Amino acid sequence: MSNNNRQVLLASRPQGWVTEDNFRIVDAPMPAPDAGEVLVRNEWLSLDPYMRGRMSDAKSYVQPVQIGEVMVGQTAGEVVASRDPAFRRGDKVLAPLGWQLFGVAKGRDLTAIDVARAPASYYLGVLGMPGITAWFGLHEIGRPKPGETLVVSAASGAVGSVVGQLARIAGCRTVGIAGGGTKCDYVVKELGFDACVDHKAGNLAQDLREACTKGVDIDFENVGGAVLDTVLAIMNRSSRVIVCGLISDYNATEPYAYKRLRSVLVNRIHMQGMIVFDWKDRYGEAVAGLSKHLAQGKLKSRESIVEGLDNAPRGLIALLKGENFGKQLVRLV
Ligand SMILES: NC(=O)c1ccc[n+]([C@@H]2O[C@H](COP(=O)([O-])OP(=O)(O)OC[C@H]3O[C@@H](n4cnc5c(N)ncnc54)[C@H](OP(=O)(O)O)[C@@H]3O)[C@@H](O)[C@H]2O)c1
Numbered sequence: 001m002s003n004n005n006r007q008v009l010l011a012s013r014p015q016g017w018v019t020e021d022n023f024r025i026v027d028a029p030m031p032a033p034d035a036g037e038v039l040v041r042n043e044w045l046s047l048d049p050y051m052r053g054r055m056s057d058a059k060s061y062v063q064p065v066q067i068g069e070v071m072v073g074q075t076a077g078e079v080v081a082s083r084d085p086a087f088r089r090g091d092k093v094l095a096p097l098g099w100q101l102f103g104v105a106k107g108r109d110l111t112a113i114d115v116a117r118a119p120a121s122y123y124l125g126v127l128g129m130p131g132i133t134a135w136f137g138l139h140e141i142g143r144p145k146p147g148e149t150l151v152v153s154a155a156s157g158a159v160g161s162v163v164g165q166l167a168r169i170a171g172c173r174t175v176g177i178a179g180g181g182t183k184c185d186y187v188v189k190e191l192g193f194d195a196c197v198d199h200k201a202g203n204l205a206q207d208l209r210e211a212c213t214k215g216v217d218i219d220f221e222n223v224g225g226a227v228l229d230t231v232l233a234i235m236n237r238s239s240r241v242i243v244c245g246l247i248s249d250y251n252a253t254e255p256y257a258y259k260r261l262r263s264v265l266v267n268r269i270h271m272q273g274m275i276v277f278d279w280k281d282r283y284g285e286a287v288a289g290l291s292k293h294l295a296q297g298k299l300k301s302r303e304s305i306v307e308g309l310d311n312a313p314r315g316l317i318a319l320l321k322g323e324n325f326g327k328q329l330v331r332l333v
Helices: 048-053 120-124 129-142 158-169 179-188 204-211 223-234 260-265 276-295 308-322
Strands: 005-010 023-028 037-046 075-082 092-095 103-105 150-154 173-178 196-197 216-221 233-245 271-273 305-306 327-331
Touching: 005 308, 023 204, 023 308, 037 092, 037 120, 048 308, 075 120, 092 120, 120 196, 120 327, 129 158, 129 216, 129 233, 129 276, 150 158, 158 173, 158 276, 173 179, 173 204, 179 196, 196 204, 196 260, 204 223, 216 223, 305 308, 308 327
Parallel strands: 150 173, 150 216, 173 196, 216 233, 233 271, 305 327
Antiparallel strands: 005 023, 037 075, 037 103, 037 327, 075 092
């Protein structure tokens, strides 16, 4: 085991698209745990679209990363030394330790994970924050009923792939929107969606209309912008829009100008933003439900893996450009 720590720091705030110059990679001293703390060797780092927001100092629902600080992020790893009686050397844990090889956390901020039940990386994806987001967004806001039509954008991604599979389980007709034929084929053939529309093919409005002949009852929105505007045009009366993410806007210098808000009025659409933290007291419920579906073979997941901490900036840039195919992770060991 390496005894050196290494970290990726935020070097500057991006203007528009993130670049590798926005990060600085440094060697760092090995941290030592105080009473109540645990030293963790990170094995997996999750890369998530929200990280773009933390790099900026625009007002948001959480504080930004400061220049010179370690980039934030969730990790899965192994306990190396513990001064909290609840954890022992060798335990596998989820930790909020960010873009670094080793880190110290309070024991109360760690979650034990069972790697006999699923690989550690799954606790950052299908059984982790993205899966939990899909679970509560769909069930609590979408309230799917059998026979309804659900559309989900970024359908092959970490959140979208789970949303569509859960909607199928709930008896919905499930239509994905994804970028490119390969992702669309995967969504239909591997994940079992009823249809998938390629938003890069140039015919989104017509292709979506053909895939949703009875209109749309639930839109699980991960992308926003032109994609959301197009779906709004075919929403049914009393339909629901779960505003989970607006990734098409995260690197834009001007916000997208929506043209179809009239549909919200005319169709009495219930449109609600969601932040997964709002259900933090109930995460166990979602993980239990997701684990059950996974064990029964009803939930599949796919990972996009970047090798090594030094490649984490490249991984985040690829994710924001839609080059990932499944949950984006960095393998650290
Ligand atoms: N509200 C919450 O609590 C919460 C929690 C987790 C995630 N989220 C949000 O959920 C969304 C999905 O996150 P994720 O982690 O599952 O990521 P992901 O879907 O695995 O990856 C992002 C995907 O977004 C699509 N995309 C990127 N730029 C796009 C653009 N300009 N136009 C259309 N599609 C674009 C790409 O898919 P295609 O190639 O298929 O277009 C890309 O693969 C994000 O908006 C994220 O911020 C919200």
